[in-house]
Amino acid sequence: MGCKIAEFQQEQKKRMRSVQDAMDALNGKWKIAIISSICCYGKRRFSDILNDIDGISNRMLSKELRELEINQIVKRAISDIHPITVQYELTEHGDTLQTIISNLSDWGIAHRKKIVG
Amino acid sequence: MGCKIAEFQQEQKKRMRSVQDAMDALNGKWKIAIISSICCYGKRRFSDILNDIDGISNRMLSKELRELEINQIVKRAISDIHPITVQYELTEHGDTLQTIISNLSDWGIAHRKKIVG
């Protein structure tokens, strides 16, 4: 019935909005890479992440880390023991992205096989 | 031992590269939204997708669809029955993204709750 169709479309609209909400937080050339670098190691320093990710500049790393902090996905842990170092780690909320990262990694392998051959 | 650490780091490098391979295909402001629009409905026409996604222009939809086609994620199905219409659908390869989309949708809901309150 028309009612069922309308319901279905409502569901899809919601689904699309929630996917978009996720992407608003994760869009940006490097965010996923940054998250996967941090979650691989648990804690990671600025310069370590800089080395992990091929091609990123410190300017962009700084900017994207700030955005991830605002979205409560990563947090900074500053050790005031000398020498002062800053470690980045996932928040509890950021941790819930691990499944997605893992799936993306698997899909990326399959995709490379598919496209490159 | 140093050997184990080196192995671990090799693993992480691979993992990060495969995540990056995935993102190379999926980056772009609208790609995930386009995929989720198509996979919700099975087949979807250009103008339907245009309506599904808030804020996208036909220029960008056209461009991103082309890139998704090149990456063998979506395919065009042209019906030559009049009036000629073009339907987009996921390829078999594109279908394997459904899990990720679904996870993203779930995470997006949680994220909205977390951030907006």
Next chain:
DNA sequence: CTGAATCCAGATGGATACTG
């Protein structure tokens, strides 16, 4: 309806230099 072409403002992002 399904796009492609053009125009153009504003965002993105790299290189470099600099600070605490």
Next chain:
DNA sequence: CAGTATCCATCTGGATTCAG
């Protein structure tokens, strides 16, 4: 080490128009 500031080229993407 962990960033910030500035400069500037390139890219992104919206608006509009046009075509098959």
